[in-house]
Amino acid sequence: MTSSAKAEKPSRGNAEMLLAESRTRYKAIFETVVDGIITIDESGRIDAFNPAAERIFGYTPDEVIGRNVSMLMPEPDRSAHDGYLANYLQTGRAGVIGIGREVTGRRKDGSTFQMDLAVAEENIAGRRRFNGIVRDISAQHQARERLQRFSSEMQAIFTLSPDGFVALDERERVTYANPAFLALTGMAIGTLQGAGEDDLDRRLATLCEPEHELAPSVAMPDGASDVLHLARPRPAVLKRSVRRIQGEGGRNLGRVLYFRDITSEMELHRMKSEFLATAAHELRTPLASIIGFAELLMSQDYDAETRRDLLETIHRQSSNLAGLVNELLDLARIEARAGKDFNIRVQALLPIIDATVRHLMVPGDPRKVTLKLASSLPPAAVDADKLEQALLNVLANAYKYSPNGGAIELATLTRQGEGGPQVGIAVTDHGIGMTADVAARVGERFYRADHAGGIPGAGLGLSLVKEILDIHRGELQIETRPGEGATVTLWLPALPMPE
Amino acid sequence: MESDLCTTREAAQRLGVSLRTVQLWVESGVLRAWKTAGGHRRILVTSVDEILEQRRVALSGAEEPTAAAPPFTLVVVEDEPDLLKLYRLQVASWKLPLRLVTATNGFEGLVRIGETQPQMLIADLNMPGMDGFRMIRSLRASADYKDMEIVVVTALGKAEIADRGGLPEDVKVMTKPVPFSELERLVRARLAA
Numbered sequence: 099m100t101s102s103a104k105a106e107k108p109s110r111g112n113a114e115m116l117l118a119e120s121r122t123r124y125k126a127i128f129e130t131v132v133d134g135i136i137t138i139d140e141s142g143r144i145d146a147f148n149p150a151a152e153r154i155f156g157y158t159p160d161e162v163i164g165r166n167v168s169m170l171m172p173e174p175d176r177s178a179h180d181g182y183l184a185n186y187l188q189t190g191r192a193g194v195i196g197i198g199r200e201v202t203g204r205r206k207d208g209s210t211f212q213m214d215l216a217v218a219e220e221n222i223a224g225r226r227r228f229n230g231i232v233r234d235i236s237a238q239h240q241a242r243e244r245l246q247r248f249s250s251e252m253q254a255i256f257t258l259s260p261d262g263f264v265a266l267d268e269r270e271r272v273t274y275a276n277p278a279f280l281a282l283t284g285m286a287i288g289t290l291q292g293a294g295e296d297d298l299d300r301r302l303a304t305l306c307e308p309e310h311e312l313a314p315s316v317a318m319p320d321g322a323s324d325v326l327h328l329a330r331p332r333p334a335v336l337k338r339s340v341r342r343i344q345g346e347g348g349r350n351l352g353r354v355l356y357f358r359d360i361t362s363e364m365e366l367h368r369m370k371s372e373f374l375a376t377a378a379h380e381l382r383t384p385l386a387s388i389i390g391f392a393e394l395l396m397s398q399d400y401d402a403e404t405r406r407d408l409l410e411t412i413h414r415q416s417s418n419l420a421g422l423v424n425e426l427l428d429l430a431r432i433e434a435r436a437g438k439d440f441n442i443r444v445q446a447l448l449p450i451i452d453a454t455v456r457h458l459m460v461p462g463d464p465r466k467v468t469l470k471l472a473s474s475l476p477p478a479a480v481d482a483d484k485l486e487q488a489l490l491n492v493l494a495n496a497y498k499y500s501p502n503g504g505a506i507e508l509a510t511l512t513r514q515g516e517g518g519p520q521v522g523i524a525v526t527d528h529g530i531g532m533t534a535d536v537a538a539r540v541g542e543r544f545y546r547a548d549h550a551g552g553i554p555g556a557g558l559g560l561s562l563v564k565e566i567l568d569i570h571r572g573e574l575q576i577e578t579r580p581g582e583g584a585t586v587t588l589w590l591p592a593l594p595m596p597e
Numbered sequence: 598m599e600s601d602l603c604t605t606r607e608a609a610q611r612l613g614v615s616l617r618t619v620q621l622w623v624e625s626g627v628l629r630a631w632k633t634a635g636g637h638r639r640i641l642v643t644s645v646d647e648i649l650e651q652r653r654v655a656l657s658g659a660e661e662p663t664a665a666a667p668p669f670t671l672v673v674v675e676d677e678p679d680l681l682k683l684y685r686l687q688v689a690s691w692k693l694p695l696r697l698v699t700a701t702n703g704f705e706g707l708v709r710i711g712e713t714q715p716q717m718l719i720a721d722l723n724m725p726g727m728d729g730f731r732m733i734r735s736l737r738a739s740a741d742y743k744d745m746e747i748v749v750v751t752a753l754g755k756a757e758i759a760d761r762g763g764l765p766e767d768v769k770v771m772t773k774p775v776p777f778s779e780l781e782r783l784v785r786a787r788l789a790a
Contacts, residue, residue, distance in 0.1 A: 371760065381752075382773040382774065383677055383680070383752055387683060391683060408686075411682070415679060
């Protein structure tokens with residue numbers, strides 16, 4: 099009861115008590131608040147410095163009280179601060195006071211940091227003082243800088259990436275598409291930015307091959323991917339993946355679409371499976387004959403003539419198989435060793451050509467190769483054995499594909515190629531020739547210019563030639579027309595003539 | 598140009614095969630034909646003549662003078678001449694009452710099948726011209742040949758067959774080298790049935 103009576107009628111002692119209470123409360127705040135509090139007078143001298151300020155600046159109150167506040171700032175503010183203060187006192191135009199801003203502070207150890215500074219002015223009995231509230235924001239500042247750095251790194255990565263990226267916001271509108279995506283699809287960023295995902299889907303759909311209809315990405319669940327077959331702006335196969343971006347607590351921030359150009363992978367895959375299918379067919383067909391006829395010979399009593407006929411078939415098919423296996427192994431070895439077995443050295447080509455032609459024997463064909471050799475030929479860096487093998491294959495083809503005779507000519511030439519001077523060995527026959535389409539494919543494994551025409555072979559000869567020329571950095575050139583024979587030229591980089 | 602065309606029925610009579618077989622040959626391109634505005638097929642007479650000529654050549658090769666139709670006809674379609682010879686010798690070694698008819702591609706296969714109505718077909722898949730896949734699809738699309746057993750003997754693996762569109766489910770697939778003992782068992786089972 100007495101206390102309520104006291105409250106109703108404040109006495110002098112009561113007022114003092116309230117003042118003391120207010121001081122205590124202020125002192126508690128001053129000492130425990132996390133923000134630094136620094137009080138200065140009109141001349142800039144520090145007269146209060148709280149524990150938080152001690153932590154922030156590394157000074158004890160003893161070291162700063164009575165000294166100019168400019169000691170807490172780096173240059174140029176340090177020298178200019180007295181001027182700021184005088185200017186304010188004179189004109190009343192505030193830079194910081196009552197406004198607050200981000201400034202740089204200086205610690206006792208000389209290091210600087212970013213801080214938020216708010217200044218309140220108090221005027222007690224004509225004496226003006228300024229209370230500075232300081233918050234160390236160097237951590238936020240660093241975080242912001244890291245974020246800026248991170249986003250410029252991301253920007254650089256997206257710009258340089260060969261894969262396409264499209265970012266969509268939470269309202270499914272395009273916010274970003276990187277240059278690779280624009281190049282893959284031929285779209286312009288101007289028309290894409292802000293477009294809806296359904297609109298993007300519609301535009302992608304118009305680029306797709308009609309037989310491979312586009313599934314809308316809107317319906318794709320998170321993490322899903324599919325394959326797009328584009329017909330425009332150039333034929334391409336793209337793998338499209340979708341990833342949801344989530345903020346804190348699973349908040350939807352939109353999605354990223356990722357497009358990877360897998361055209362060459364698909365092409366390689368197709369070539370590999372085509373090679374396997376053909377290799378299986380080419381290897382199993384002679385085997386089927388060999389095993390089948392051998393079984394017959396074991397189980398049946400045939401007359402001598404039939405037996406001989408069957409044995410001949412077995413022998414012929416075994417030879418085919420042996421030839422095929424040898425060619426396959428040669429090819430595989432060259433490919434796997436990438437030319438490491440090649441004994442390449444600079445040498446004259448004429449002796450190699452001469453040896454090759456002398457080694458050439460075509461059973462049952464009396465034709466000789468007509469030589470049209472240059473009197474002098476630049477040397478080249480070659481493996482003599484491998485070049486001989488390539489040339490033999492080309493010459494054998496010339497015989498094989500001119501069953502009705504005609505001259506087989508070998509000529510040497512030189513020309514200026516794209517990568518420098520080249521020396522060529524050209525073999526010409528006057529046989530069945532081939533169409534341009536066929537000529538374009540003869541380097542492919544198992545590709546046969548004449549599949550049904552009864553000319554034997556597995557279609558590996560020119561693959562081998564091409565492989566050998568590749569390792570010599572040479573080129574295979576074929577000029578031909580159906581019924582008019584063919585000229586196959588092996589081009590090799592030429593070296594300067596010896597003095 | 599009306600005289601250059603004939604109806605399905607006329608073609609069937611001239612070729613000595615059923616209407617359905619003529620339809621199969623037209624659908625698969627063995628016979629060249631057009632449809633009239635009324636939807637009737639009109640077949641090119643020259644295309645009918647070609648088949649008759651092929652048959653004459655085949656018969657003059659003394660494959661089979663025919664006569665009493667044997668109880669069982671087996672058609673083998675295979676493009677490799679050595680393998681075809683192997684089929685002939687192996688099938689002969691079985692000493693079974695059957696007639697063997699051979700063809701070297703899908704077109705010829707369809708012609709022989711239409712003419713001889715075989716109980717069983719053994720076919721390769723990889724062949725020039727019409728391959729085994731197209732030939733078998735044409736056959737399975739026609740109701741007339743649903744009872745004919747089809748066996749594929751191929752160098753292709755399962756995956757390659759699937760890559761090239763696959764085969765109807767009731768087609769047996771065997772891998773080369775040709776499993777003759779298995780083929781023999783199949784034929785004997787059909788003969789006993």
